[in-house]
Amino acid sequence: MTKQNKAFKFRLLPNKEQAVLLAKTFGCVRLVYNKMLSERQETYEKYRNDKEMLKKQKFPTPAKYKDEFPFLKEVDSLALANAQINLQKAYKNFFEGRAECPKFKSRKHKQSYTTNRVNGNIELQDGHIKLPKLKLVKIKQHREIPADYKLKSCTISKTKSGKYYISILTEYEKDMKPVSIKKVVGLDFAMDGLYVESEQGEKANYPRFYRQSLDKLAKEQRILSRRKKGSARWEKQRLKVAE
Numbered sequence: 001m002t003k004q005n006k007a008f009k010f011r012l013l014p015n016k017e018q019a020v021l022l023a024k025t026f027g028c029v030r031l032v033y034n035k036m037l038s039e040r041q042e043t044y045e046k047y048r049n050d051k052e053m054l055k056k057q058k059f060p061t062p063a064k065y066k067d068e069f070p071f072l073k074e075v076d077s078l079a080l081a082n083a084q085i086n087l088q089k090a091y092k093n094f095f096e097g098r099a100e101c102p103k104f105k106s107r108k109h110k111q112s113y114t115t116n117r118v119n120g121n122i123e124l125q126d127g128h129i130k131l132p133k134l135k136l137v138k139i140k141q142h143r144e145i146p147a148d149y150k151l152k153s154c155t156i157s158k159t160k161s162g163k164y165y166i167s168i169l170t171e172y173e174k175d176m177k178p179v180s181i182k183k184v185v186g187l188d189f190a191m192d193g194l195y196v197e198s199e200q201g202e203k204a205n206y207p208r209f210y211r212q213s214l215d216k217l218a219k220e221q222r223i224l225s226r227r228k229k230g231s232a233r234w235e236k237q238r239l240k241v242a243e
Helices: 016-047 051-056 070-074 076-095 209-224 233-242
Strands: 002-013 111-116 123-125 129-132 135-140 150-158 164-174 189-190 194-197
Touching: 016 051, 016 070, 016 076, 016 111, 016 150, 076 111, 129 150, 209 233
Parallel strands: none
Antiparallel strands: 002 135, 002 164, 111 150, 123 129, 129 135, 150 164, 189 194
């Protein structure tokens, strides 16, 4: 038996009070990330010519900023801890040549944060999900998560159109059985259909989602251009374009 991960994404429907706390959490996570990044950059500039000393320098922790910014205590501490972990991963990828140097996050960045399940602080309960600090939040759960799937963490995000989503990461065990190869088929790249099968020349049934999305976006943008900027109809159409 091997452990596997699977994520389930659902619409989250917070009330007004919960939406305010979510906005505060997004902002606090961004603040802590940027503060830690600023300190890390200063450390990097100080020891950039001494890699051994640079490796010995420890990352600042979110707790360091709670005296200066008391409102950090009002949000989920695990969300702040994950901001630190994300920055550490970003720097590791940078030093190992897999990514660019981490950049500061602005309000225009994707609004999201991740929290972990500890001692039952995250639970699904009759059309709601219990989350740290937020308590029970209404969720639009369109499919069931199997009972033997263990909840690991949740990522809460808000789109530019104002919708909230939650991605629930689960862990489960799967019996991986070896499969014997009975037939080998070659696939050749095709510009108009992704691939061509070598045996019978069959092409993939390529759905062309991207092209269809572009056509729909262009249509919605044309409608938006005809609306009076700032009006209720313009704002409603702007949200459609943002989606």
